[in-house]
Amino acid sequence: MAEKGLAGIVGGGNVLLETGVLDGYSRDASFLSGARPRCVVRPGNATEVQAIVKWAGEAQTPLVPVSSGPPHARGDTVPGVDGAVIIDLSRMKKIIRIDPCNKVAMVEPGVTFAELQPALAKEGLCAYMPLAPRAGKSVIGSVLEREPVTMPSHHWDSTDPLLCAEVVYGTGDRFRTGEASGPDTVEEQWEMGRVQLNPFGHSHIDFQRFLSGAQGTMGIVTWATLKCCYLSRLTRAWLVPSEGLGSLIDLAYRLLRFRLGGKLFILNATNLACLLDIDAADIKRRLAVLPPWVLFASFEGYGTLPVEKAAYEEADFLRMANEVGLSPQIAIPGASAEELLPLLSGPSPEPYWKSRARGGFQDIFFLSTSDRVPEFCTIISNLAERNRYAPEDIGVYLQPIVQGTACHCEFTLYYHPDKALESDATRLLMDAACEQILASGGFFSRPYPAWKKIAYRRAASTAAIQKKLKQIFDPEGILNPGKLCF
Amino acid sequence: MKLSNEEYKALEATVGPEYISQEPVIMDTYNQVWGNKFFFDEKHSVRPAAVLLPARPKEISEAVRVCNRYRILFKAFSSGFEYLSLSLMNSKSILFDLRRMNRIVEIDEKNMRAVVEPYVSVYRLQMEAAKKGLFTGRIGVGYSAGVIAAECCHHGCQHTMVFTSGYGRNVLGVEWVLPTGEILNVGTGEAGSDLFSADGPGFSLRGVLRGRTGANGGHGVITKASVKLYPWYGPKQWDHKKQPGEALSKGQLESVPDGYKVFVPTFQNLDDTLSASEDLCRAEILCAFGIAIVGTNPYSEGNDEDWAMMQKTAETRARDIDPAGGGVSIANSVVCVIGYQSPGEMEYKEKCLRKIAEQWGGTFYDNLNEPRALARAFADIMWSSGVNLRATGDFLPSSSSPDGSPEMLKRLALQEAEIKRRYEQAGAFLTLGSGARMVSWRPEEHLSIGAQGISTAQYDPYDPASLQAARKFINEIFDPRGQFNRYGVPSRGGCLQIEPVTHVHQNWGPRYDNYDMWLRKIKKMLDPNTVADWTAYIPPEYPDSPKDGDYVLPSYGKAEQL
Numbered sequence A: 001m002a003e004k005g006l007a008g009i010v011g012g013g014n015v016l017l018e019t020g021v022l023d024g025y026s027r028d029a030s031f032l033s034g035a036r037p038r039c040v041v042r043p044g045n046a047t048e049v050q051a052i053v054k055w056a057g058e059a060q061t062p063l064v065p066v067s068s069g070p071p072h073a074r075g076d077t078v079p080g081v082d083g084a085v086i087i088d089l090s091r092m093k094k095i096i097r098i099d100p101c102n103k104v105a106m107v108e109p110g111v112t113f114a115e116l117q118p119a120l121a122k123e124g125l126c127a128y129m130p131l132a133p134r135a136g137k138s139v140i141g142s143v144l145e146r147e148p149v150t151m152p153s154h155h156w157d158s159t160d161p162l163l164c165a166e167v168v169y170g171t172g173d174r175f176r177t178g179e180a181s182g183p184d185t186v187e188e189q190w191e192m193g194r195v196q197l198n199p200f201g202h203s204h205i206d207f208q209r210f211l212s213g214a215q216g217t218m219g220i221v222t223w224a225t226l227k228c229c230y231l232s233r234l235t236r237a238w239l240v241p242s243e244g245l246g247s248l249i250d251l252a253y254r255l256l257r258f259r260l261g262g263k264l265f266i267l268n269a270t271n272l273a274c275l276l277d278i279d280a281a282d283i284k285r286r287l288a289v290l291p292p293w294v295l296f297a298s299f300e301g302y303g304t305l306p307v308e309k310a311a312y313e314e315a316d317f318l319r320m321a322n323e324v325g326l327s328p329q330i331a332i333p334g335a336s337a338e339e340l341l342p343l344l345s346g347p348s349p350e351p352y353w354k355s356r357a358r359g360g361f362q363d364i365f366f367l368s369t370s371d372r373v374p375e376f377c378t379i380i381s382n383l384a385e386r387n388r389y390a391p392e393d394i395g396v397y398l399q400p401i402v403q404g405t406a407c408h409c410e411f412t413l414y415y416h417p418d419k420a421l422e423s424d425a426t427r428l429l430m431d432a433a434c435e436q437i438l439a440s441g442g443f444f445s446r447p448y449p450a451w452k453k454i455a456y457r458r459a460a461s462t463a464a465i466q467k468k469l470k471q472i473f474d475p476e477g478i479l480n481p482g483k484l485c486f
Numbered sequence B: 001m002k003l004s005n006e007e008y009k010a011l012e013a014t015v016g017p018e019y020i021s022q023e024p025v026i027m028d029t030y031n032q033v034w035g036n037k038f039f040f041d042e043k044h045s046v047r048p049a050a051v052l053l054p055a056r057p058k059e060i061s062e063a064v065r066v067c068n069r070y071r072i073l074f075k076a077f078s079s080g081f082e083y084l085s086l087s088l089m090n091s092k093s094i095l096f097d098l099r100r101m102n103r104i105v106e107i108d109e110k111n112m113r114a115v116v117e118p119y120v121s122v123y124r125l126q127m128e129a130a131k132k133g134l135f136t137g138r139i140g141v142g143y144s145a146g147v148i149a150a151e152c153c154h155h156g157c158q159h160t161m162v163f164t165s166g167y168g169r170n171v172l173g174v175e176w177v178l179p180t181g182e183i184l185n186v187g188t189g190e191a192g193s194d195l196f197s198a199d200g201p202g203f204s205l206r207g208v209l210r211g212r213t214g215a216n217g218g219h220g221v222i223t224k225a226s227v228k229l230y231p232w233y234g235p236k237q238w239d240h241k242k243q244p245g246e247a248l249s250k251g252q253l254e255s256v257p258d259g260y261k262v263f264v265p266t267f268q269n270l271d272d273t274l275s276a277s278e279d280l281c282r283a284e285i286l287c288a289f290g291i292a293i294v295g296t297n298p299y300s301e302g303n304d305e306d307w308a309m310m311q312k313t314a315e316t317r318a319r320d321i322d323p324a325g326g327g328v329s330i331a332n333s334v335v336c337v338i339g340y341q342s343p344g345e346m347e348y349k350e351k352c353l354r355k356i357a358e359q360w361g362g363t364f365y366d367n368l369n370e371p372r373a374l375a376r377a378f379a380d381i382m383w384s385s386g387v388n389l390r391a392t393g394d395f396l397p398s399s400s401s402p403d404g405s406p407e408m409l410k411r412l413a414l415q416e417a418e419i420k421r422r423y424e425q426a427g428a429f430l431t432l433g434s435g436a437r438m439v440s441w442r443p444e445e446h447l448s449i450g451a452q453g454i455s456t457a458q459y460d461p462y463d464p465a466s467l468q469a470a471r472k473f474i475n476e477i478f479d480p481r482g483q484f485n486r487y488g489v490p491s492r493g494g495c496l497q498i499e500p501v502t503h504v505h506q507n508w509g510p511r512y513d514n515y516d517m518w519l520r521k522i523k524k525m526l527d528p529n530t531v532a533d534w535t536a537y538i539p540p541e542y543p544d545s546p547k548d549g550d551y552v553l554p555s556y557g558k559a560e561q562l
């Protein structure tokens, strides 16, 4: 019956009922078990999305918005309740507009980084990239999830690079955030120089902030405009090896203080090996020679004097590194900057880099300030030992964000999913780590199902207001129920 | 309206008898702000029933609960320079004067943030942050503007936004007394950590805190905020020469501080000026930038002095500003500030700037580029002397002032200038030169999120003809049926006007995706008893129905008397 209503909106071919498909959506690579959806519906445009939301409101049917292709890993796209319909936006694949002058791209939710990057490159631009996302990752999905980007100097606000968006709220209303709202179609706006660039408002509310970090609970985004960067005409890339983390963090602080550099992040040996090698045996071999910690920094040449720009930034970087007793290298034992660089401008080659070492992985991530990161590393390492998980098997990715005012700390627990003991140890370590991170002042800004209860334990007032806001924008509670605090 | 004894006593119990007053003579020092004549047709806005000087969030919270109990409106302000801070819907209202909450709680040098209370001014934070090599963006109004007022509550845009961003983009934490009296800490604050992120868990309540403009007191009181800081390349202290007792704006720098350089190129025509401006801003080399706001003249001491100077220089200014006059066209001059932490950075940025200037035919005229003039330009653009009101006593900040691409802002500014010229020619507004095509915008984040368009009209509130013209001008621009209805909802300097005076939300909401409907629901959710004064936010319901077609005509005066 429901399926008939949906077929009337999107056409029968875009309502999927096959058991295999539905099973695929009822779980993901996380340890969580979810509910089986009743069907998958694949709209092709915003009008269809709006019709589906209205239908769901009337039918009191939960909708789970999904933009990225499989495999999913964080539990946010697995239905939290029975009888949900997956609204799969991957057919909405248009790159609607690229404006090279204002460095802005307008895309639909099905567009992946692999599709966007070449289109941007043609216009002399590139996307704000997260670290080697999986191939099927939707750009809008990544941006809405506040996935950290690898260029912290250019990351002014936590919502970057999100500018404006068109959204269908749970009420079925269609709304455009920021500069994009108004009496005209977007095409008419372009004619008068309005390019959906400015994210503020409208008026006293920053509507786009209700969509970012919402896991699809506040509205379904049908297009968004995104800030882009200039494509570098020449890039100078460096690796800074270190036995300890402290001096690398110091160096990152120095660079970010003056907003120097393009890409900048820190990896431990485990993660670096996983990124660079496809084969598990090669990863092991490489691990044996890599230094424990590596900071990656690139200096991008673009604009009026590209050579001079990259050169002065690089010279200042080398001086700063020297001041903290570090020696940047173009190649270190086991890795070179040249090898790493191409991996940073697009999605991860298949298989996804985190699946290579052992097939399975679980991420734990949270925010802290960079100076406190070594404490968290010690905490996780100690917990790993206590939980019979080898600390050296943990991948660490540290990404300064918002121009260095905070740091995204990501710990990846690699494991063989088919080995019960390993799975159990991973699960136990994850639970213990989340508890300990919260107790030590780590902040779970993105409360995925694995740690959402922990995250909200210290956010009672925030949750109370979020629930009231949810009531306004999605009064029937049809959008992805069971996520966040809903 | 006087409060009843019971109401007064209940409020008094929250702050103590020394920190509350209802003396008319004192109350009348809390209702005189520039702009009153324009909006309320009087020198005084609504007189508050009482003023409280709380010292702690808990006191505010308790007082707000009293307001809920007795249905008393409340509003907070910091330095009170903005006319909205003292506008009240009715006289059964109290004001929170936050001057006792004046601590810079923390400056975290490494993580580049400051935690401040509401009465910390932008300039005070700038001075303290400089000691640690950090900086916060200036506000055009001048030295005394509150950090929290700018970042969280009102507008917060300025000429350093090219580098320091603005509006609400720098907020990393907020402690907030909601209109119900509950105290909300957003983000890491509630989790008990340092205030380094105001987002989450989940979606961010910064979306409710403010949008393009703040709530202007319409949704509670911000008692503490953490704001992101930016590098300060200059010395830890500077000598801003002034005699004791003189206004700070009188202070002069001898030269541009080390760590900075200032350049004022002038271009041949408007198109070249704007093209060069775009290139300069996108080159990611600037710390501050202003088009046609040259600020290189010595400051005058007060309104009359400024007026006299304007009169004296009117002729040369008209010539200077008008390319057809053959002089140096200030309309086509731009102020560029670069900062550097190394000789290499300085060389690169200067070379890049000069090359772009050269590409667009820029000239560095001596009178605009001599050391004292550059030092004045630096002080004005980095710290702000707030001289905008001097000549006439009042001004209309950017009549429609949206943010967007330079192309859109240029079209809008030129259209708006045509209208303004009519009023200038009629002698109602101060004229800045005949025939000048002038466009000015303030770039945000190296222009990566656009810019804010600015234009001002200076009128004399105590000249009836000038005042009437100012209102006519605003009505013309704010008429949603008019030629500006596609550029964005007009906002007179960041607020969306004082309701019910011009009914901006009512007129423009339906044209702008019904944003007002969501806003009203949010206001209702936060403030079920409607006790946070909404005169510069959104009314619980629209007071009038459309009188003229689908447009609610504006009216000026105090709501109680209208």
Ligand SMILES: Cc1cc2nc3c(=O)[nH]c(=O)nc-3n(C[C@H](O)[C@H](O)[C@H](O)COP(=O)(O)OP(=O)(O)OC[C@H]3O[C@@H](n4cnc5c(N)ncnc54)[C@H](O)[C@@H]3O)c2cc1C
Binding pocket: B034, B075, B076, B077, B078, B079, B080, B081, B082, B083, B084, B085, B086, B098, B118, B139, B140, B141, B142, B144, B145, B146, B147, B148, B149, B150, B153, B154, B155, B156, B157, B158, B214, B215, B216, B217, B218, B220, B221, B222, B223, B386, B387, B388, B389, B493, B494, B536
């Ligand atoms: C000549 C002139 C030039 C100006 N130029 C600029 C400019 O370039 N950029 C710009 O952004 N603005 C500008 N303004 C507008 C405004 O005055 C400033 O933005 C400034 O922030 C005012 O600071 P304040 O401390 O005096 O704020 P106030 O007048 O005290 O308050 C401003 C608003 O915020 C609310 N508020 C203040 N503190 C709190 C609090 N703690 N909790 C809740 N609400 C609070 C008040 O109710 C009021 O509505 C200008 C004004 C003038 C007169």
